[in-house]
Amino acid sequence: MSQTISCMIMRGGTSRGPYLKISDLPKERDACADVLLKIMGSGHELQIDGIGGGNSLTSKVAMVGPSTHPEADVDYLFAQVGILEKKVDFAPNCGNMLAGVAPYAIETGLFPASNDKTTVRIHNLNTGKIIHATVSTPNGKVKYSGNTIIAGTNSPGEPIHLTFIDVEGAKTGKLLPTGNKIDVIDSVPVTCIDAATPVVLIKASDLKKTGYESPSEFDNDVEFMSRLENIRLQAGRLMGLGDVSNSVIPKPILLSPAVHGGTISARYFVPNKCHKALAVTGSIAITTACCTLGTIASELINNDSDDSSFVLEHPSGTIELSVTRKADDSSVIESVSLIRTAKRILNGTIYLD
Template sequence: MSQTIPCMIMRGGTSRGPYLQISDLPQDREACAEILLKVMGSGHELQLDGIGGGNSLTSKVAMVGPATHPEADVDYLFAQVGIVEQKVDFSPNCGNMLSGVAPFAIETGLFPASQDKTTVRIHNLNTGKIIHATVLTPNGRVQYDGDTIISGTNSPAAPIEVTFLDVEGAKTGKLLPTGQVTNVIDSVEVTCLDAATPVVLINAKDLNKAGSESPSELDSDIEFMTRLEKIRLQAGQLMGMGDVSNSVIPKPILLSPALHGGTITARYFVPHKCHKALAVTGSIAIVTACCTPGTVATKMLESQDAESYFVLEHPSGTIELSVKRKQGDHSALESVSLIRTAKKIMSGNIYLS
């Protein structure tokens, strides 16, 4: 008889995937990875035998369970699952899938709902960081319907406020893992920065790009993509992450001046394709760079004042973030907040064969 696992499929931000309870999965990461590959149907470009969508943004898994951290209410483990490749990467975080963690925790009884709004303190097992997510829960039930539309989606929903605390050094333990604000890799100035996720920030013009190209235009430029990967691999070494050829981090990001009144324009890579919008964790890294003197980002800004609100332009529109700065040091951030949405698509059982 086929094994089954309870599952809820949700859109979290601009991503989609199954939300599973940690207790329903093996504790051993390799054994867990084998289950996730079956769940998503990896090994086929369409993921026909599973529920993956044949795209990196729809081949993601969120696993949620009781908190193991004293300042959290639930644990959250994220996995990026390969599509054709039979591999699972537990190293990155995903802020979009994180948007569905609080609703899932409430729906499954992992955390009780309040009568108006409910804030769930989430311990991210990928990074060890704490994130607060506040969802609307009128009469103690999660509200999904609303009027908030985020770029990269096509339907309005209820707002979910997500606040990332202590974003610096999510994977490497350092905001600037190389010890320098900028480095030169392959004759290009870059900023290697770790805030919510490790990234490599590059001025688009230094790679002969405008920075406003569409994802498909960038993906189809083989020479450019090859050089970008070469820079990423060297950055991984400089950041103390070793050989990152089989990891999705660090993520390369092209930056260019804003064209529509925002703070800056970004093209974010995941890492071998350009994201059609902009990842939450990547957004936090960019904003942190915009607050850190001397980075590739701050060199492109017209104003370097201690701003608290940022609008990042990306291929599908914009993403807006606000920051709370630490007292006495405006270049250090206490937290970064933004609004996301989530949609419950189905709940049931996944059959594994």
């Protein structure tokens, strides 16, 4: 393999990382992981020999290629790359990095642009799910500049509409992998749900938290973080995911009543640090739980699950989502949609030696 690789660095939603062509990487996952570790500079807290940013939100990689699915236009493989630890997790999807997939596909000629708006059907290889991304393409060019600001970023952009199709059972094949809407782990009621990504939902007050603490307050509470990780590990086994000590899923999420006019408030963990905002896939899981009577989330919103629009509060602001329900059964969600933005930062060559 060549000692160089082409990349485009983009901000996708509230994340940032390199976008690469799948064809430029080894097909075998372990060999691919080795290349990604070199690219990001893992093994050093600053990722000093690579392009990682020393934070879980900036140590992500999106790999894109021609679709292998009949109902999609491109394939998208996501990797969460360790910072100090030299490990790569291909298990989860990242909905924020996904925001840059359609622009990248158009920019690199993987998919042709239309003259106004272009919808790219994306096949996520991590979960097998399909996502439709609609981007503005006036005169056949991706438009990045706009007036939309999403919480967790500081620059406006053109809205990118993401619609996640059939979100249930992304990794386990079941919306409720344990078969229960409520399980009890270490005397704490939890909801284990798999929608876009597997998560374990916990009422903040059940862990003696308000749920409105800052990310740094959670991160610095060693006893709390240890207890949360213990619950996560047990939830992983209950969900059929096995030993998840080396995996970032399931993600633990603390929930509490909304205080700023939204639907519900959340603190999302990635999994050993509190996210400064809220992941797209995590927000879809929360929204789906809000729509599912008897879950921790639906109880916190008083089982008012018939809404089609949801506003989730998080440390950086809010994220808005809308759901489309099955016509003959409103309890079944056909898709979940939201808006992200993306920013093209750099086009270049990475040296691997």
